[in-house]
Amino acid sequence: GMLITGFILRNVDAINVVRHIEPSWASDLRSMALILILIRAGLGLDATVLRNLGGACLRLTCCPCLVECAAVAVSARLLLGFPWLWGTLLGFVLGAVSPAVVVPSMLWLQSEGLGVDQGIPTLVMAAASFDDVLAITGFGVVLGIVFSKGNLAWNIAKGPLEAVVGLLFGGVVGGLLWFLPSAQSGQRTTLRPVLLLLAGLCVMFAARRVEFGGSGPLGCIAVAFVAAFRWTKDQHGAASASETCALLWEVFQPILFGLIGSEVQIKDVVSDGTLLGLGVLGISLTLRMATSFLVVYGASLSLKERLFVAIAWLPKATVQAAIGPVALDYARNLGADDRTVSLATQVLTVAVLSILVTAPIGAAAIALSAPRLLRRSAKSLDPANGRAVTEPDEEDVNMSVL
Template identity: 45%
Template sequence: NTVCLRLSMFPLTCEATTMAVVSYLILGLPWVWGFILGFVLGAVSPAVVVPSMLLLHKEGYGLEQGIPTLLMAACSVDDIIAITCFTTCLGIAFSTGTVWLNVLRGPLEVLGGAITGVALGYFLRYFPSRDQRNLVLKRSFLLLGLAMFALFGCNVAGIPGAGGLCSLVLTFVAGIGWGNAKAPVEAVVERFWHVFQPLLFGLIGAEVIITSLEVTTVFLGIAALFIALTVRLLITFVVVLRAGFNLKEKVFITLAWMPKATVQVYLSSLTNRPSFLLCLYLLLGPSRYFRQV
């Protein structure tokens, strides 16, 4: 339990802080925006980690030490912390009310998303009932539909930070309630994932504006990312030093704790700017970026 908490907290906060400092010194980014960028880039992407860990779990690797379970659990907590800190910093950057209201906005959004996710998850546990026909298909479509409803509904309601967490929690709660019966639902969702995964990353790439790239700023941005990731790798290795893993397992956990993908796109889209513009603000440079803002 302590390893899971350490793994989900320390690498994220250290990478975000390092990115904020480096972006301030190298790129001239204000401190608030530096931490926004840091928490965007610091989150681990479950779209990369979870499928890989599920595959290793099926193959029987790391089961004795519980490595796949550890990484999947820590990944969820890591994203919750990243979303909370991100929405808090974003509220400060675009503050329109009191300081305390802006500071509390992030935690309140996370709390609201978690409570709504638990409620929807319990709803899926008992509806549709187990005696209905085509139960697997009904559960699958309701699961996907409610997850999309939570994501888009929270954006419409003005609490975008709660949507992703609500989707995560409702699937987690529903899966626990279904027990072994969740395996067929997982298979259906996996088929949908194979269809939408290329579209997801294709749409991410479509937002990159090649003509706006500046060579100098690109190299500075790569340097900033390299420094932040190096700090993350070192902190991750230190975190698992006395957790009962051998050297190979420690190296594996350290490298498995690097992936960046869909979380970065989701969080950066909450600024109402193109996702790649915020995630890699460094591609445009400080002066051009803030003229657009």
């Protein structure tokens, strides 16, 4: 519903209010909402489960993304006539899962106690952040080759370096939050969520400032994860931060999805290559889901639970909205030829289609399949500290993104 509302506000001339929003403001608001999502993901990670599922997490991070990228490159060449490099570029655009859809869904699973004993929410949330870094890194490398921007060796090495820097920086900042505010502070419980959010903002925008964009998302998760590791030992320590972030998410959720929907323009969707683009998307998603199902073999999950992981690995939105238009911007700014501009426009069109198709369908599929495919724990759990919580509202169960 929020995506559609944003789409309407962009494309109905009589109420096109989106044109009054500065693109830089929209980008910053999307980043702030993403920071909140990533902090909630960090608070929801279970260190013990993550340690036990490390191998499955790595496989889920790399294999589906790379398989989808290869599938897109081949199908785009056959169906759309893309050169191999442009097909690979499109593959990395489509290869990232959407944390904006997946993380709130996994937090809902934790509150419902669905799949918690098997570690499914932690597995999916942890892998989602690394999956995005892999896709964005691959995109940056191929973009540099296509437009001959920068040193190729540096472009390749920068991705892993960003991941390491993000984890280290986030871990250090999270460690500082063990001691801030001081134990003598009477407002400790109130100040902790504020400091955590400020730390997330600092990490994300500092990474962007030094052009290490891939470090930001991982850094935000690391800040929350490391801070919560200590806070859970205090009474209401991590719980207060989790509750505050949940309340703020109610404010930022419509902003994020409304802005993503507003990125979609009818002229980008209604084009000659739309049906062929849907064909590329269908082929790649089929192979992605099959790969996701296979790579979690050996993680002590049943067939139904592996099927759910494959479904949860479907939605796309945030990353596609962020990097989908980048190639077109480069082509226009560099005064590229008509063929290059046309290819970049098709990349944007398929990215838009992936958002429209997978974000609502993926969110609905997660919400509807979870009670049928996952085992319920003895009691519902608070994602922050594992304590029992009350049942969520019906609105949460319905996943208000729909």
